Amino acid sequence: MIKLGSIEAGGTKFICSVSDENLHVIAKTRFSTSSPDVMMPLIYQFFQEYQPRAIGIGCFGPIGIDPYSENYGKILATPKKGWDNYPFLEHIKKHINVPVFWTTDVNAAAYGEFWLGAGQGLHNIIYWTVGTGIGAGAIYNGQVLTGLSHSEMGHILVTRSQYDHFEGNCLYHYDCLESLASGPAIERRAGEKAEKLPKNSNQWDLEAYYLAQACVDVAMILSPEKIIFGGGVSNQEQLFPKIRYEYKKMIGGYLEPSPLEKFIVHAQLGNDAGTMGCLLLAKKLIEN
Amino acid sequence: MIKLGSIEAGGTKFICSVSDENLHVIAKTRFSTSSPDVMMPLIYQFFQEYQPRAIGIGCFGPIGIDPYSENYGKILATPKKGWDNYPFLEHIKKHINVPVFWTTDVNAAAYGEFWLGAGQGLHNIIYWTVGTGIGAGAIYNGQVLTGLSHSEMGHILVTRSQYDHFEGNCLYHYDCLESLASGPAIERRAGEKAEKLPKNSNQWDLEAYYLAQACVDVAMILSPEKIIFGGGVSNQEQLFPKIRYEYKKMIGGYLEPSPLEKFIVHAQLGNDAGTMGCLLLAKKLIEN
Numbered sequence: 001m002i003k004l005g006s007i008e009a010g011g012t013k014f015i016c017s018v019s020d021e022n023l024h025v026i027a028k029t030r031f032s033t034s035s036p037d038v039m040m041p042l043i044y045q046f047f048q049e050y051q052p053r054a055i056g057i058g059c060f061g062p063i064g065i066d067p068y069s070e071n072y073g074k075i076l077a078t079p080k081k082g083w084d085n086y087p088f089l090e091h092i093k094k095h096i097n098v099p100v101f102w103t104t105d106v107n108a109a110a111y112g113e114f115w116l117g118a119g120q121g122l123h124n125i126i127y128w129t130v131g132t133g134i135g136a137g138a139i140y141n142g143q144v145l146t147g148l149s150h151s152e153m154g155h156i157l158v159t160r161s162q163y164d165h166f167e168g169n170c171l172y173h174y175d176c177l178e179s180l181a182s183g184p185a186i187e188r189r190a191g192e193k194a195e196k197l198p199k200n201s202n203q204w205d206l207e208a209y210y211l212a213q214a215c216v217d218v219a220m221i222l223s224p225e226k227i228i229f230g231g232g233v234s235n236q237e238q239l240f241p242k243i244r245y246e247y248k249k250m251i252g253g254y255l256e257p258s259p260l261e262k263f264i265v266h267a268q269l270g271n272d273a274g275t276m277g278c279l280l281l282a283k284k285l286i287e288n
Numbered sequence: 289m290i291k292l293g294s295i296e297a298g299g300t301k302f303i304c305s306v307s308d309e310n311l312h313v314i315a316k317t318r319f320s321t322s323s324p325d326v327m328m329p330l331i332y333q334f335f336q337e338y339q340p341r342a343i344g345i346g347c348f349g350p351i352g353i354d355p356y357s358e359n360y361g362k363i364l365a366t367p368k369k370g371w372d373n374y375p376f377l378e379h380i381k382k383h384i385n386v387p388v389f390w391t392t393d394v395n396a397a398a399y400g401e402f403w404l405g406a407g408q409g410l411h412n413i414i415y416w417t418v419g420t421g422i423g424a425g426a427i428y429n430g431q432v433l434t435g436l437s438h439s440e441m442g443h444i445l446v447t448r449s450q451y452d453h454f455e456g457n458c459l460y461h462y463d464c465l466e467s468l469a470s471g472p473a474i475e476r477r478a479g480e481k482a483e484k485l486p487k488n489s490n491q492w493d494l495e496a497y498y499l500a501q502a503c504v505d506v507a508m509i510l511s512p513e514k515i516i517f518g519g520g521v522s523n524q525e526q527l528f529p530k531i532r533y534e535y536k537k538m539i540g541g542y543l544e545p546s547p548l549e550k551f552i553v554h555a556q557l558g559n560d561a562g563t564m565g566c567l568l569l570a571k572k573l574i575e576n
Contacts, residue, residue: 062543123435123436124436136509138509140435145428145433146511147411147428147510147511147512147513148411148412148511148512148513149511149543150511151510151511152508153508153509154508155504155508155542156505156509157446157447157501157504157505157538159446159447159463160447172539172540172541172542173538173540173542213445216443216445217444217445217505218509220439220440220442220444221426221439221441221444221506221509222433222439222509222510223436223437223439223440224435225435251460252460252461254440254460254461255350255437255440
């Protein structure tokens with residue numbers, strides 16, 4: 001049996017998985033995120049047991065993804081203890097000598113949703129994750145789209161509602177999407193955890209107003225076939241009609257996708273998107 | 289001699305060119321834009337004389353670029369008389385039986401700037417044209433980046449300055465970039481043609497404020513190595529330090545490209561970007 005490996009390195013937990021070549025997961029384990037000297041031996045040990053033929057890694061960012069840069073394979077500036085400037089990929093390759101695909105957590109999840117979730121059968125999608133932070137990945141012609149670095153779509157600028165005087169929740173930007181629309185932003189503004197808010201709270205109208213702006217901007221810039229929302233906040237199903245309503249107003253009839261119900265949609269893989277994406281990326285390495 | 293052809297189909301003029309295989313232009317002609325029954329015979333006649341081996345077309349949009357759609361090769365909804373739903377590519381191919389590369393005017397210019405202008409030696413750029421309208425093209429890994437359709441970056445949403453009460457100049461959006469920052473928008477707001485305004489007019493501060501927002505959004509979404517500005521309004525050199533200043537403020541130290549003078553730059557090919565792009569795209573067709 002050819003085995004594939006997946007490492008989802010997140011801010012709160014690491015998930016390591018192994019599957020067969022048909023992506024049936026045969027082992028999966030979770031570790032609460034702490035420093036590298038604790039985490040890395042756990043990873044090595046897990047994969048030593050299963051000996052995958054290739055591994056896909058989806059890592060919290062920002063990370064170095066330019067193979068020609070000395071930053072390649074590193075976790076860049078992060079407040080997470082021990083991980084700042086940590087050469088993650090180098091250590092993995094030293095201990096587990098197989099091909100490794102290295103990308104961000106959100107890009108891996110986007111890849112999973114593209115091939116196995118809400119993006120099946122399409123060519124181009126944007127996948128947003130809206131939770132503790134906000135990020136997005138673009139899959140174009142079946143590939144993870146990157147430039148000089150990976151995208152940081154959570155930090156696009158949005159226009160504030162005139163009724164929103166919240167100070168924002170981003171260290172860098174008063175008015176970026178993550179600052180105003182992440183789970184913690186909702187919580188701090190409303191004084192209550194997002195998932196505890198009633199479905200008819202006006203916080204969801206505000207949230208939809210910001211997410212719709214993000215949809216307009218990526219639609220105008222990248223022209224995706226579908227915009228997919230995952231992450232904890234996106235589990236609030238009442239958001240979707242509201243996002244589409246705001247989108248329709250904002251787009252003003254200009255190149256409006258039809259029907260909007262098929263353009264702005266909920267992710268399908270839930271918490272498995274990242275694992276599936278990493279496994280697929282590992283599989284691609286073997287096939288090439 | 290292998291000859292290459294270029295058609296720049298613009299809203300005010302059409303430019304047809306022929307070059308040798310080294311892109312030295314050997315013939316070039318301009319026609320004021322009128323209806324298809326006038327323009328098309330002029331195009332056929334020009335190329336009949338020169339017999340190029342392939343042609344690149346950069347056409348005003350929106351156009352159909354999905355080869356699997358029945359809209360492929362057509363000019364889509366446009367107020368320009370006679371051109372609405374016009375099957376441009378089909379007619380060209382019927383009369384000039386050579387390979388044709390079909391894209392938008394701004395994508396062609398972006399391609400020219402990428403290979404021969406300010407983008408030389410890079411992998412990923414965004415090229416903005418700011419003039420009568422605003423549009424942008426993204427060249428990623430040397431290819432014109434498209435999704436379901438070509439990008440419509442001129443219509444991304446921007447946050448209005450609190451001092452700007454101009455009604456906007458876009459038929460569809462009160463607050464899109466083109467609505468607030470195109471040449472005609474400047475003219476209508478200031479009551480004077482943009483090129484007649486003094487270099488120290490506060491219109492340029494406002495213009496830079498909007499263009500900087502556009503730069504932040506494309507940087508966060510696409511992570512280009514360089515953002516290049518062409519088009520008539522961009523000839524106002526005093527804009528560039530202002531755009532960089534606003535960009536720096538907005539980005540708040542988050543992944544700030546260094547130096548900004550090399551990140552946000554003026555185009556180098558001027559009015560030739562479109563021709564050069566079309567010729568290069570034609571050349572690529574032959575080489576493949």
